[in-house]
Amino acid sequence: MPYHRPEDTDFALWELDVLDRSCPGCGRMMYICDHRYRRLHTLQGPVELLCKLNHCPDPHCPGHTRTESPELEATIAPPHWAIGWDVFCWIGHRRCARHRSIPLIRSELIDAHRIKLSEDAIAGYIQRYQAMLAARQQDPEALRRHYEAVEEIILSIDGLQPEKGHETLDVVRELTGKRVWFAEALLSATADEVGRLIARAKAWAEHLDKTVVLWISDKQDAFVTAIAAEFPDVPHRYCDNHFLRDVAKPVLEADSHAKVQMRKKVRGLRGVERAVLKHQRRSTPDGDASDPAASLTLLADPATSCASEIDTACDVVLDYCAAVRGILNDDQGGPLHPPGLRMAEALQEVRDSIRRDRDEQKGGSPRSNSDGWPAASTGAWTMCEPSTRRSATTSKTSKRSPQPSNPDGTPS
Numbered sequence: 523m524p525y526h527r528p529e530d531t532d533f534a535l536w537e538l539d540v541l542d543r544s545c546p547g548c549g550r551m552m553y554i555c556d557h558r559y560r561r562l563h564t565l566q567g568p569v570e571l572l573c574k575l576n577h578c579p580d581p582h583c584p585g586h587t588r589t590e591s592p593e594l595e596a597t598i599a600p601p602h603w604a605i606g607w608d609v610f611c612w613i614g615h616r617r618c619a620r621h622r623s624i625p626l627i628r629s630e631l632i633d634a635h636r637i638k639l640s641e642d643a644i645a646g647y648i649q650r651y652q653a654m655l656a657a658r659q660q661d662p663e664a665l666r667r668h669y670e671a672v673e674e675i676i677l678s679i680d681g682l683q684p685e686k687g688h689e690t691l692d693v694v695r696e697l698t699g700k701r702v703w704f705a706e707a708l709l710s711a712t713a714d715e716v717g718r719l720i721a722r723a724k725a726w727a728e729h730l731d732k733t734v735v736l737w738i739s740d741k742q743d744a745f746v747t748a749i750a751a752e753f754p755d756v757p758h759r760y761c762d763n764h765f766l767r768d769v770a771k772p773v774l775e776a777d778s779h780a781k782v783q784m785r786k787k788v789r790g791l792r793g794v795e796r797a798v799l800k801h802q803r804r805s806t807p808d809g810d811a812s813d814p815a816a817s818l819t820l821l822a823d824p825a826t827s828c829a830s831e832i833d834t835a836c837d838v839v840l841d842y843c844a845a846v847r848g849i850l851n852d853d854q855g856g857p858l859h860p861p862g863l864r865m866a867e868a869l870q871e872v873r874d875s876i877r878r879d880r881d882e883q884k885g886g887s888p889r890s891n892s893d894g895w896p897a898a899s900t901g902a903w904t905m906c907e908p909s910t911r912r913s914a915t916t917s918k919t920s921k922r923s924p925q926p927s928n929p930d931g932t933p934s
């Protein structure tokens with residue numbers, strides 16, 4: 523793939539020569555017949571490789587028509603790549619061990635190493651990295667070494683979805699050596715298809731000559747029957763994570779309901795942001811922010827605040843909006859820390875933060891904050907207590923302005 527670097531790139535020159543210069547055909551000493559230049563990125567900076575190509579001086583020797591490249595070249599970078607192995611491993615590690623997104627890897631490469639790659643190129647390298655990693659993980663000899671000290675093994679199978687929207691991968695893992703054995707995307711997890719995977723796991727265990735003492739999976743019929751068929755005498759335990767999730771189902775349902783309620787209450791973010799942006803566009807140094815058309819007049823008391831203070835206040839409001847949006851869109855969390863609970867805690871933190879800001883402005887004394895941020899004003903995050911009156915007030919006021927009933931109009 524053609525790769526364009528800035529004109530003024532400063533390349534370190536690495537000269538490489540053939541280590542064994544005796545002709546593979548006749549054994550005579552080979553001569554340098556040509557040079558190959560190649561530029562690539564390494565973690566040490568941009569490098570230009572100068573590869574000295576050798577051939578046999580005897581025109582009748584088969585070694586005369588084929589050139590020998592320096593052996594070391596392949597240890598620096600595979601043919602035709604724009605990056606060295608070190609950058610390749612860095613990318614693979616970021617992706618597979620740190621779970622970084624491709625855009626993030628791209629910007630980290632630029633920031634930390636001044637290496638500019640397209641997202642497509644990074645995706646291509648990641649694919650190769652995964653192929654190599656899978657081949658390495660499944661190498662029978664490496665596997666045998668890994669399990670040398672282990673007597674008994676515990677196997678598990680589960681359907682995973684590594685990335686949203688992608689097909690489900692059925693993954694067979696071994697828990698004593700903590701290794702993924704293999705994974706396959708099954709179009710339909712029928713008993714036959716799953717049976718094939720279980721039989722493969724059995725073949726691997728036999729090849730390693732290890733005793734399977736336990737299987738762990740969820741209670742899917744296909745798993746249960748296939749494991750019973752291939753491993754009739756091995757106990758099969760259901761996965762405690764799935765068990766916990768099932769037990770917690772009613773909690774999660776209530777939690778999900780609470781999330782809906784909270785999202786219903788904290789509305790009008792876009793309206794607030796639009797009003798702030800409109801206000802910022804309109805405000806001029808002489809402070810005509812008191813223009814009645816601007817919906818944020820309360821932010822700008824011309825008597826006490828200057829334009830830069832108003833700007834700062836606007837930025838603060840926008841930052842709060844961004845934070846609250848992030849909280850409302852966060853769906854992380856499991857049965858032990860449900861997403862709704864996390865959301866309530868995070869919103870409470872925002873509420874505390876706003877109150878601190880306001881108290882500071884007013885010189886300290888914590889107020890009864892019934893005139894504060896309305897949705898947050900009454901401890902209404904207790905989940906299943908949707909007071910219709912209160913939420914009606916909330917949505918009405920929060921649509922109007924971020925500080926709807928701030929009576930003294932101090933800049934927030």
Ligand SMILES: [Zn+2]
Binds near residue numbers: 546578583
């Ligand atoms: Zn020769």
